[in-house]
Amino acid sequence: MRPVAIVGAGKTAFGALADRDLRSLAVESIAKCLKNANMEPSGVEAFYLGNFAGPEFIGQNHVAPYVAAAAGLAGIPATRFEAACASSGAAFFHAWTAVAAGAYDTVLVTGVEKMTSQPTPKVAEILAGAGDLAGEIRAGATFPALFAMIARRHMYEYGTTREQLAAVAVKNHDNGALNPEAHLRKRITIEQALAGKPVAEPLTVFDCSLVSDGAASVLITTLERARDLTARPIVVRGIAQTSDHVGLDRKETITTFPAVRRAGEKAYAMAGIGPRDVNVAELHDCFTIAEIIACEDLGFVSKSEGGPYAASGATARTGERPVNTSGGLKSKGHPVGATGVAQLCDLVTQLRGEAGERQVPGAATGLAQNLGGSGATCVVTILGVG
Amino acid sequence: MRPVAIVGAGKTAFGALADRDLRSLAVESIAKCLKNANMEPSGVEAFYLGNFAGPEFIGQNHVAPYVAAAAGLAGIPATRFEAACASSGAAFFHAWTAVAAGAYDTVLVTGVEKMTSQPTPKVAEILAGAGDLAGEIRAGATFPALFAMIARRHMYEYGTTREQLAAVAVKNHDNGALNPEAHLRKRITIEQALAGKPVAEPLTVFDCSLVSDGAASVLITTLERARDLTARPIVVRGIAQTSDHVGLDRKETITTFPAVRRAGEKAYAMAGIGPRDVNVAELHDCFTIAEIIACEDLGFVSKSEGGPYAASGATARTGERPVNTSGGLKSKGHPVGATGVAQLCDLVTQLRGEAGERQVPGAATGLAQNLGGSGATCVVTILGVG
Numbered sequence: 001m002r003p004v005a006i007v008g009a010g011k012t013a014f015g016a017l018a019d020r021d022l023r024s025l026a027v028e029s030i031a032k033c034l035k036n037a038n039m040e041p042s043g044v045e046a047f048y049l050g051n052f053a054g055p056e057f058i059g060q061n062h063v064a065p066y067v068a069a070a071a072g073l074a075g076i077p078a079t080r081f082e083a084a085c086a087s088s089g090a091a092f093f094h095a096w097t098a099v100a101a102g103a104y105d106t107v108l109v110t111g112v113e114k115m116t117s118q119p120t121p122k123v124a125e126i127l128a129g130a131g132d133l134a135g136e137i138r139a140g141a142t143f144p145a146l147f148a149m150i151a152r153r154h155m156y157e158y159g160t161t162r163e164q165l166a167a168v169a170v171k172n173h174d175n176g177a178l179n180p181e182a183h184l185r186k187r188i189t190i191e192q193a194l195a196g197k198p199v200a201e202p203l204t205v206f207d208c209s210l211v212s213d214g215a216a217s218v219l220i221t222t223l224e225r226a227r228d229l230t231a232r233p234i235v236v237r238g239i240a241q242t243s244d245h246v247g248l249d250r251k252e253t254i255t256t257f258p259a260v261r262r263a264g265e266k267a268y269a270m271a272g273i274g275p276r277d278v279n280v281a282e283l284h285d286c287f288t289i290a291e292i293i294a295c296e297d298l299g300f301v302s303k304s305e306g307g308p309y310a311a312s313g314a315t316a317r318t319g320e321r322p323v324n325t326s327g328g329l330k331s332k333g334h335p336v337g338a339t340g341v342a343q344l345c346d347l348v349t350q351l352r353g354e355a356g357e358r359q360v361p362g363a364a365t366g367l368a369q370n371l372g373g374s375g376a377t378c379v380v381t382i383l384g385v386g
Numbered sequence: 387m388r389p390v391a392i393v394g395a396g397k398t399a400f401g402a403l404a405d406r407d408l409r410s411l412a413v414e415s416i417a418k419c420l421k422n423a424n425m426e427p428s429g430v431e432a433f434y435l436g437n438f439a440g441p442e443f444i445g446q447n448h449v450a451p452y453v454a455a456a457a458g459l460a461g462i463p464a465t466r467f468e469a470a471c472a473s474s475g476a477a478f479f480h481a482w483t484a485v486a487a488g489a490y491d492t493v494l495v496t497g498v499e500k501m502t503s504q505p506t507p508k509v510a511e512i513l514a515g516a517g518d519l520a521g522e523i524r525a526g527a528t529f530p531a532l533f534a535m536i537a538r539r540h541m542y543e544y545g546t547t548r549e550q551l552a553a554v555a556v557k558n559h560d561n562g563a564l565n566p567e568a569h570l571r572k573r574i575t576i577e578q579a580l581a582g583k584p585v586a587e588p589l590t591v592f593d594c595s596l597v598s599d600g601a602a603s604v605l606i607t608t609l610e611r612a613r614d615l616t617a618r619p620i621v622v623r624g625i626a627q628t629s630d631h632v633g634l635d636r637k638e639t640i641t642t643f644p645a646v647r648r649a650g651e652k653a654y655a656m657a658g659i660g661p662r663d664v665n666v667a668e669l670h671d672c673f674t675i676a677e678i679i680a681c682e683d684l685g686f687v688s689k690s691e692g693g694p695y696a697a698s699g700a701t702a703r704t705g706e707r708p709v710n711t712s713g714g715l716k717s718k719g720h721p722v723g724a725t726g727v728a729q730l731c732d733l734v735t736q737l738r739g740e741a742g743e744r745q746v747p748g749a750a751t752g753l754a755q756n757l758g759g760s761g762a763t764c765v766v767t768i769l770g771v772g
Binding site: 053055059063077080084097100243244 | 387407409433438439441442444445446447448449450451452454455459460461462463464465466467468469470476479480483484486487488489512515516517518519520627628629630631632636644645648758759762763
């Protein structure tokens with residue numbers, strides 16, 4: 001496999017963007033990405049699009065050629081990838097596979113979702129399609145309910161507290177307040193987080209990520225070619241995609257996600273590094289408990305220590321291992337299909353040293369973890385300065 | 387790129403299968419395919435699933451790990467590909483890319499759709515998601531209406547007749563009547579086809595493919611490995627995926643599909659053959675006019691000659707170039723996401739000489755054409771005896 005690098009990144013602002021449709025969001029992120037890479041559309045050999053639920057949110061399916069043609073890319077292979085909230089992580093994994101293996105030299109990967117045109121109960125129903133309808137969802141669970149069960153069990157087994165969950169929310173809001181493209185730029189206190197409106201006990205509204213519109217794109221090519229295109233290519237050092245049962249009732253334990261553990265192990269092995277070598281991470285904080293479990297499953301700390309780790313400040317911008325300096329899904333926003341590629345864009349910004357007030361000094365190795373459902377899909381990507 | 391071969395194929399019967407759900411259909415086709423290849427699930431390195439609209443037809447999204455875990459494949463990358471009616475063609479194209487380029491040795495590709503649990507108007511609405519909702523669909527078109535316009539224009543430009551359209555239906559029903567796994571095993575006459583209930587003038591119910599449930603799987607590996615696994619590997623000699631504008635109103639002409647022409651040209655070039663070398667073809671007859679246009683766009687005949695060609699008997703089982711010996715989407719059935727891989731299964735049956743009464747004597751080269759929407763996605767695959 002050949003070394004592959006990101007040579008362009010572009011994102012829309014995330015938010016409840018009433019005047020924007022899916023296609024215009026995707027096209028904006030593509031235009032920004034190609035401009036960032038100084039590349040014409042004609043230089044793109046294939047288009048990989050992550051989108052979770054265009055058909056249900058806005059009625060539009062067949063979204064890849066729908067976007068590609070509007071972006072000046074008609075003709076090339078244009079395909080939609082769906083893996084729940086890891087849809088664009090999966091698109092990126094397959095694009096990386098194709099370039100690394102030599103099938104293409106230059107490929108565009110976009111993630112997009114337009115969610116806010118549906119009322120909240122309908123959004124919850126659409127998101128529940130990422131669970132097992134014949135099992136947990138038929139039994140009445142929504143995703144907040146599933147992650148509430150996970151949080152309860154983590155509290156029971158490891159003594160994790162609501163204050164520790166709240167610490168994740170406070171930190172991510174603190175980061176997001178400094179991100180001009182974040183959906184919700186509002187600092188909160190521990191007291192506010194704890195007093196939040198209950199969604200599914202023990203999770204309050206401050207433990208849950210946002211329903212957002214947005215798009216993100218990255219352009220990848222071989223490292224050899226990347227060196228001609230940019231002075232600072234961002235190299236894919238390790239990457240893995242894994243799967244597991246969709247239904248929470250089919251898992252042996254619910255306080256660890258085997259798909260995350262395996263994806264992390266494989267990505268670390270490919271990169272030849274360990275968790276201690278990660279300088280900055282974007283983790284899939286669809287709920288605060290998910291960030292805590294990800295820190296454990298990815299080996300930043302041992303199982304059981306995720307709660308105290310969150311409360312210790314270790315994952316703050318100034319801590320030993322900053323997590324979600326973008327604001328994360330909690331504050332930056334979570335347009336589901338866009339999230340995987342958006343995480344990569346945020347890491348690129350850090351590794352290029354362009355993160356402004358949020359910059360982690362000397363960040364040279366970044367890790368992104370993109371989760372689908374309650375752990376049925378995971379993509380872990382490790383990026384480094386080329 | 388390494389030569390790649392199909393070493394296993396498995397399909398469910400197609401039909402309105404009231405007692406079967408999406409997962410059980412997919413798992414059945416996988417079990418048959420792995421048995422056909424004499425392969426254990428543990429030998430599969432990645433899972434590529436084509437599915438058009440699981441979320442809208444049955445409420446289930448995140449379908450790839452949902453199916454994979456039930457088939458004993460949990461752990462490996464499991465991803466859903468969506469490209470309208472070319473969803474599993476696109477999944478196969480990306481799977482081939484990965485194996486040919488050396489990323490994996492052995493990959494499973496499945497296509498599945500469960501459509502008949504929705505009433506017909508809802509099915510039409512879901513299928514319309516493969517068109518451009520901001521344009522043609524908002525203007526009131528459904529897919530039968532779009533292909534009716536295409537047929538009318540083909541008649542106007544080239545003198546194509548309703549009798550020639552009907553000849554496609556009669557032939558495909560004749561083939562499907564001999565296929566024990568076809569949805570509708572019923573011979574029809576030209577008179578019956580012409581007298582069919584109008585759907586969208588000039589198309590009658592006999593010009594339209596079926597709404598079906600079903601699944602199909604193929605296992606691919608390197609040709610080198612295939613030779614150890616089977617005495618008769620079926621080699622992928624040429625393959626291409628292309629894209630175009632989704633909206634019919636965005637195309638310069640509507641009597642030819644540039645995406646089909648380009649995919650055919652690329653696949654022929656890769657295989658080092660021309661249209662005359664094709665012994666048997668499975669073409670995407672979502673409507674009778676689509677088979678006629680495909681025969682032209684793929685170079686079986688010149689533009690304008692598709693209608694007379696269909697009426698001449700050239701594409702019958704005993705003709706010079708048999709098309710849709712399976713019965714095609716018209717008679718075998720069209721579970722949208724399953725169709726691309728099902729076409730490959732049907733060609734494998736022909737190339738292995740296992741097609742019984744429908745066998746084309748000496749068939750050594752087969753071509754499959756899988757179309758998404760009204761020509762926005764096309765995948766052309768050329769298979770040969772290894």
